Amino acid sequence: MSARHVAVVALALSAAACGRSGADPYAEEVKQREALAKRLMNEADAGRALLVTSTSEVQFGEGFGKLSFELDPDQHPSFTNHAFRWMGQNAHVRLKSHGAVPMKIRIDGWVHLKVIGTQPVIQLFVDGVYIAQTDPVGGGGHFRIDARVPEWAIRRPWVDLVIHTNAVGFHWGDPPELNVINIYRFEWGEAN
Amino acid sequence: MSDVEREGDAGATPSAAPAARAGKGALLASLPPWRQALPAALVGALVVVALAWVVPGRPRNPLAETSVWAALVVVAFAGWGSLVRFFVAPASPVDLGLRTAWGAGLVCALGGAFMVPALMVRTTALVLVELGVVLALVALAREHTAVAQRFRFAARFSRREPALLVVCLVVAGVVLVHCLGAVADWHTNPYDDDIAYLAFAKKLSDTGTLIEPFSFRRLSAYGGQTLFLEIVGVRAVPSQAHTFDRAVCVVIIALLVLGHRARRRRTSVLFVVSTLLMLVTMTSIAINTASYFSGVAFFLALFRTLAWADEADRGPSRAPWKVALPLALVSVAACTLRQNYLPVPALALGASYVMRFRKTRGTLRERVTEPLVAAAMSLALLVPWFIVSWQSSRTFLYPVMAGTFHKPLALNASGWNLFREVAFQADVAVTGLPLVTLGLFLLAAAFVVEPEARRPLGSLCVGAVGGFVALVHGLTQSDAQNIGRYAFAFVIAFAIAVALTAGTARTSARPGRLHVAAGIVLFATFAQLVVSRDKAWKEYLLRFQNIESLAYAMPRVKETEPPELRMYSERLQGAVPAGERLAVLVDEPHYLDFKRNPIWNLDMPGYASLPPGMPSFQGSEALERYFATIGVRWLMVVMPDHSRYHYRRPYFLELFVNEQEIWRAYAPYLVDFIDNIAEIRGRHREVARERGVVVIDLAEPAAPAAAPAPGAP
Structure with a gap:
């Protein structure tokens, strides 16, 4: 067998290994620990942070900033304060499939209209499939998206959700710190 | 390239190498035996001293x-x-x-x-x-000739290449x-x-x-x-x-x-x-x-x-x-x-x-x-x-x-x-x-x-x-x-x-x-x-500072021992009978006397445990039963509001929303363990306590009042 053959086989094996799926035998314990985390965070009046924190089913990825908190009067970013993530023009969230069932997404966010100088439209795509969009965001800058993701759009164990905004107020090749749009609530669950 | 390097290179052609080595060997052989042995003797004397x-x-x-x-x-x-x-x-x-x-x-x-x-x-x-x-x-002693050769090589290098030296x-x-x-x-x-x-x-x-x-x-x-x-x-x-x-x-x-x-x-x-x-x-x-x-x-x-x-x-x-x-x-x-x-x-x-x-x-x-x-x-x-x-x-x-x-x-x-x-x-x-x-x-x-x-x-x-x-x-x-x-x-x-x-x-x-x-x-x-230049210089400045501090430090005697040593190994551990199994969750277990008691370090509870497995998210009674199953009667734990680093509950609570999955996944286990231990502590006798570290006897119910560690300030 030539080196080329070996390389092809190795690549195929690693791809298979990386992409393997199947029932998670430890799912119950994962649920228990996330339930505990939710309970304790709520007791500590920090439950808002969990709304924009990665979990076993939601992974915030490229295009999002780190989890941020509003500052206390003494400029300390306490984790019990309002929590949010700044996002760029395309922000990715990886979402775990529940199998062949429709899912729902809820996103709450805010646009800094004074800085951006326009009213952006925010759209959702799951693995390239258009799912939903907002009207041009105006008013106080707050927006909310409630969308249903049909089961046929979920073809992988984990799908890639792109939150796209049609304007960030800057040329894409000259990106400043994109502190113009953030989200402060993200939910992912079964639609029915 | 220097002459010395070329000399070191003498063996570049296989035929030249033995001749060059033979030449050096002959030169050394012409020296009196004591001079051949002198470098090795000096090094040996230094080592013995x-x-x-x-x-x-x-x-x-x-x-x-x-x-x-x-x-x-x-x-x-x-x-x-x-x-x-x-x-x-x-x-x-x-x-x-x-x-x-x-x-x-x-x-x-x-x-x-x-x-x-x-x-x-x-x-x-x-x-x-x-x-x-x-x-x-x-x-x-056996290779004193080779040592002498190295010394001669170093001396020759110094003479011929002072700048490189x-x-x-x-x-x-x-x-x-x-x-x-x-x-x-x-x-x-x-x-x-x-x-x-x-x-x-x-x-x-x-x-x-x-x-x-x-x-x-x-x-x-x-x-x-x-x-x-x-x-x-x-x-x-x-x-x-x-x-x-x-x-x-x-x-x-x-x-x-x-x-x-x-x-x-x-x-x-x-x-x-x-x-x-x-x-x-x-x-x-x-x-x-x-x-x-x-x-x-x-x-x-x-x-x-x-x-x-x-x-x-x-x-x-x-x-x-x-x-x-x-x-x-x-x-x-x-x-x-x-x-x-x-x-x-x-x-x-x-x-x-x-x-x-x-x-x-x-x-x-x-x-x-x-x-x-x-x-x-x-x-x-x-x-x-x-x-x-x-x-x-x-x-x-x-x-x-x-x-x-x-x-x-x-x-x-x-x-x-x-x-x-x-x-x-x-x-x-x-x-x-x-x-x-x-x-x-x-x-x-x-x-x-x-x-x-x-x-x-x-x-x-x-x-x-x-x-x-x-x-x-x-x-x-x-x-x-x-x-x-x-x-x-x-x-x-x-x-x-x-x-x-x-x-x-x-x-x-x-x-x-x-x-x-x-x-x-x-x-x-x-x-x-x-x-690396900028960061390296800062690191070296710190090294000089540390070297100076240690150079003027007192010798290691009883008076320079850290206070934690006696606290852990004598006052806290002393409350546990010698030879009894002890499980610990403390910030500085290296002060413990491992000869006196068989000690298990709980380290990061949840990651590893003996069969049938440490229960998590099942309450303090389950954890207590587990300790009984594996034969642990004595626990030494630092209270979360006294831990100086690793067992601080608020710190791990914040890790629930950490960006790294490894911390989000682990943090609930530690907080659950800390909370369970707090409940267990309420049910059992505290046999010693000092600076927020407590020793608990799981075989005894809680006493009306906690006893301070013997000799504790």
């Missing part, structure tokens, strides 16, 4: 004491290595660097064997060093400050060292073995690094544990770099000094006392031993075990340092033997005997570590065999796929390592054509790349910087190996690929030096 000064137990300056002891540890390794050389290559030259690394490998093997019957106590460590020093003295002395000075800085560095990592690594060394010193079934960190290494920490700890306090990795091992690396020869060519002085300077000025990512430079030393020794074996192949035929033994010693020692090092020597040796098989002629038996012997020896040397690992954590091959590891806390990220894997591998390679010019070293390696059948550089490259890919693939929950720490050893060893190989190019030879490699390496090395 150092040993006589440092071994007796009396107060001394702590900087001098630990530095001298560390130097003697290096001498002892050289002595044990000389013993290996005596058996495997009595008639051929083996430089000090290789001997030291082989000796360290042998000490590691002996230490592992002693751990099985729990004999690797402090006295054993002391005896191992003393015996090694004696062996080094014997080797000095100054450069060498400056670099040697930087290396010395690096090493003394390690001896004087008082920083220990509260997350890793204070709660686990230092306690491991103390426990090994006290009990002769390392049984910690509840420790994730114990699972993550066979214990070689702990063994070496114990050896250095004979004349060092716990906060000086950096001495082994950043001083002893840096000296071993320097000796390995200095002694390198390939195809009978030395590496040029320019490459030696620039490589060493790059090594000791690289931004430090060693956040704890685990293996960093020790891994570099053993992986570099593997490369050097392969090069040595190739030279040996050209000499008279020798038994396969004589080549296989040193290869097995350094490979197994590397494997014992960190679990993620395991694939590197296996892949490197495998690649080397495959290439040797393809390049050599002879019967099948001749070609496969040595690989089989090397594999058998490696396995035999690993068996003691397997046994101790099994005794401790019910596995001899973590992470392939989980043992006491709690599988729901797997270290692989959720939602992983091939694209994320490739991106993450690249991220770690680009941003996770302090060697920012790594790509250039890889480019240089591509220009090296190794005529050697064993391909030392190519083999190490295979091992390093394979080890890197396996490491990143197995730890995708973590981040690039942390994974970079685990890859540091074999990546840096590979870069040094490239520099050493390229540095054998000679300007007098016709330009070829090796010269291209040499040019790239020089550029990469100097670029790295420039990039």
Whole structure:
């Protein structure tokens, strides 16, 4: 067998290994620990942070900033304060499939209209499939998206959700710190 | 290139080498015997004086004491290595660097064997060093002519190249400050060292073995690094544990770099000094006392031993075990340092033997005997570590065999796929390592054509790349910087190996690929030096400060002991009857007396536990029943509002929303454990309490009022 053959086989094996799926035998314990985390965070009046924190089913990825908190009067970013993530023009969230069932997404966010100088439209795509969009965001800058993701759009164990905004107020090749749009609530669950 | 280098190069043509050596030998032979023996006698006298000064137990300056002891540890390794050389290559030259690394490998093997019957106590460590020093003295006496030759070479170099001598002395000075800085560095990592690594060394010193079934960190290494920490700890306090990795091992690396020869060519002085300077000025990512430079030393020794074996192949035929033994010693020692090092020597040796098989002629038996012997020896040397690992954590091959590891806390990220894997591998390679010019070293390696059948550089490259890919693939929950720490050893060893190989190019030879490699390496090395400059200077300023502090520090006497020592080992532990099993969750378990009680360090509760498995998220009664099942009556825990670092509840509560999955997944286990312990504490008798650390008797119900620790202020 030539080196080329070996390389092809190795690549195929690693791809298979990386992409393997199947029932998670430890799912119950994962649920228990996330339930505990939710309970304790709520007791500590920090439950808002969990709304924009990665979990076993939601992974915030490229295009999002780190989890941020509003500052206390003494400029300390306490984790019990309002929590949010700044996002760029395309922000990715990886979402775990529940199998062949429709899912729902809820996103709450805010646009800094004074800085951006326009009213952006925010759209959702799951693995390239258009799912939903907002009207041009105006008013106080707050927006909310409630969308249903049909089961046929979920073809992988984990799908890639792109939150796209049609304007960030800057040329894409000259990106400043994109502190113009953030989200402060993200939910992912079964639609029915 | 200097005349001296050319002289060092005298063996570039095989016919010229024996003549040159014969000439030098004749010159030496003309000297009276006492003059031939004088350099060796001086070195030997220095070693004896150092040993006589440092071994007796009396107060001394702590900087001098630990530095001298560390130097003697290096001498002892050289002595044990000389013993290996005596058996495997009595008639051929083996430089000090290789001997030291082989000796360290042998000490590691002996230490592992002693751990099985729990004999690797402090006295054993002391005896191992003393015996090694004696062996080094014997080797000095036997090889006094060779020592005299080295002295003459050094003297000649000084006369002919005074400017280069100054450069060498400056670099040697930087290396010395690096090493003394390690001896004087008082920083220990509260997350890793204070709660686990230092306690491991103390426990090994006290009990002769390392049984910690509840420790994730114990699972993550066979214990070689702990063994070496114990050896250095004979004349060092716990906060000086950096001495082994950043001083002893840096000296071993320097000796390995200095002694390198390939195809009978030395590496040029320019490459030696620039490589060493790059090594000791690289931004430090060693956040704890685990293996960093020790891994570099053993992986570099593997490369050097392969090069040595190739030279040996050209000499008279020798038994396969004589080549296989040193290869097995350094490979197994590397494997014992960190679990993620395991694939590197296996892949490197495998690649080397495959290439040797393809390049050599002879019967099948001749070609496969040595690989089989090397594999058998490696396995035999690993068996003691397997046994101790099994005794401790019910596995001899973590992470392939989980043992006491709690599988729901797997270290692989959720939602992983091939694209994320490739991106993450690249991220770690680009941003996770302090060697920012790594790509250039890889480019240089591509220009090296190794005529050697064993391909030392190519083999190490295979091992390093394979080890890197396996490491990143197995730890995708973590981040690039942390994974970079685990890859540091074999990546840096590979870069040094490239520099050493390229540095054998000679300007007098016709330009070829090796010269291209040499040019790239020089550029990469100097670029790295420039990039590291600012941070390195800050680190060196801190080192000077630490060295000064320790130089003027009081000797180690009872009055200079930290107050925690008596608190833990006498007042708190004294509340537990001697011989009773004790489980602890405290910030500084290394102050405990492991001889007095069998102690289990709970380390990071949830990651590892004895069957039937520590219950999490099932309430305090379940946890209490579990302790009863495994025979734990006494608990020593720090209260979360008193923990100075690792067991602070608010800190772990914030980790619930950490960006790294590894922390989000783990934090609920620790908070759950802390909360359960608080409930258990309310139901049972507190037999001692001091500074927020409590001792609980699980067999007794709660007393009306807690008793202060006997003698507590």
